[in-house]
Amino acid sequence: MMKITRAGVVDERQQYSLDNFKAGDSWRMFRILGEFVDGFDTLSSVGRPAVSIFGSARTPMEDKYFELADQIAYELAKAGYAVITGGGHGIMGAANRGAAKADGISIGLNINLPFEQEPNGFANVPLNFKYFFVRKVMFIKYSMAFIGMPGGFGTLDELFESLTLMQTRRIKAFPVILVGSEFWGGLVDWIKDQMLATGKIDPDDMLYFQVMDDPEEVVKYIKRTVVL
Numbered sequence: 001m002m003k004i005t006r007a008g009v010v011d012e013r014q015q016y017s018l019d020n021f022k023a024g025d026s027w028r029m030f031r032i033l034g035e036f037v038d039g040f041d042t043l044s045s046v047g048r049p050a051v052s053i054f055g056s057a058r059t060p061m062e063d064k065y066f067e068l069a070d071q072i073a074y075e076l077a078k079a080g081y082a083v084i085t086g087g088g089h090g091i092m093g094a095a096n097r098g099a100a101k102a103d104g105i106s107i108g109l110n111i112n113l114p115f116e117q118e119p120n121g122f123a124n125v126p127l128n129f130k131y132f133f134v135r136k137v138m139f140i141k142y143s144m145a146f147i148g149m150p151g152g153f154g155t156l157d158e159l160f161e162s163l164t165l166m167q168t169r170r171i172k173a174f175p176v177i178l179v180g181s182e183f184w185g186g187l188v189d190w191i192k193d194q195m196l197a198t199g200k201i202d203p204d205d206m207l208y209f210q211v212m213d214d215p216e217e218v219v220k221y222i223k224r225t226v227v228l
Contacts, residue, residue, distance in 0.1 A: 035134040039109075042127055043142040046105055049226050050082035052139050054158050055091025055149030065091065068179060068215055069149050070098035075219040077104025080228050084109060084143055085123070086135075091149045093120035100124055109135050136161065144226040145175040147218065150183040163208050167201075175225045176209040177218055184211050 043050075053073060059066050073083045073095040083099035085092035087108030099106035100122045108123025112130050119126055129135040139146075139158065148159050159178075165171045178184040188211060195201045212218050 032131055032134060035129055035131060036137070039127060039129075039134065039138045040141075042125065043107070043138060046082050046107070046125070046142070048080060048082050048105065049144040049228060050084050050105075050107065050142050051076050051145045051147060051222060051226070052084040052143040052158075053091065053095040053147045053149065054086065054151055054155045055095075056151040056155065057086075057088040057090040057092060058152070059090035059094070059150070061094075065150050065180060065183075066094045069094035070101075072147065072179070072215045072218055073098030073104075073106075074102045075215065076222060077102035077106070079219065079223060080104075081144075081222070081226070082107060082125075084139065085120075086111065086154070087119050087123055087126065087128075089118070089120050091151065093122055096120055096122035109138055111135055140165065140171060143174070145177070145222050147222075148176065148178045148184070150180050159209075163205075166208050167205055173208060175222060177221060178209055178211045179213065179215075179218060181211050181213050 053069060055065065055069060059069075069091045077083055077099040082105035083095055084107040085095045087096070087110030092108070096106045096108055097120075105125060106123050107125040108119055108127070110119045110123075110126065110128045111132060112128065119128075127138070129138075136158070140162065146158070146162050148155055159176070162171075162176055166173045166176075178188075191201070192206070196203065196206065210221065212221070
């Protein structure tokens with residue numbers, strides 16, 4: 001069945017990758033293993049701590065958070081950190097651009113999507129993935145800190161996966177900074193009023209992330225907590 005979307009015509013029969021796994025499709029494991037090998041080989045050679053910056057691909061260049069992402073990435077790269085993004089446009093493009101302007105390591109982990117996310121062109125270490133779960137392993141394994149800019153479901157997915165892994169002690173705790181109190185404030189209040197107040201999480205779980213507005217404060221916090 002063909003479906004017309006904002007991004008164009010999508011063949012729904014081919015859209016959902018998980019639906020395509022059938023008996024006898026074990027050959028797909030070679031593609032998956034290949035993505036792991038490419039990711040591990042490339043990112044393990046970076047040789048310096050990396051910071052991942054997440055945010056909406058729909059953020060226009062004139063948006064204040066686009067400029068903030070560019071500024072934060074520039075300062076981090078200048079300080080010697082590698083910068084990792086999801087490789088797309090919007091906030092991701094801003095962060096890759098900022099790191100590249102500082103002659104730093106600008107990594108873009110792009111994902112193939114049905115509506116074809118195009119790489120932003122600012123990453124000087126580009127990688128392309130078909131499988132979300134492989135890409136997410138790369139973010140977790142090679143990032144020493146996460147910076148969440150305003151974004152959508154994908155940003156929330158990365159945020160809550162990192163918090164879950166730290167809460168369950170599957171990974172060591174690392175800095176998670178949410179930039180923009182006007183954007184994140186409602187979510188933080190909901191977590192306090194609904195999850196914390198009803199015992200779904202512990203008070204200490206609120207310490208896994210910080211909310212900041214000042215880019216200088218963000219960079220100083222990273223420098224203080226992620227030692228080069």
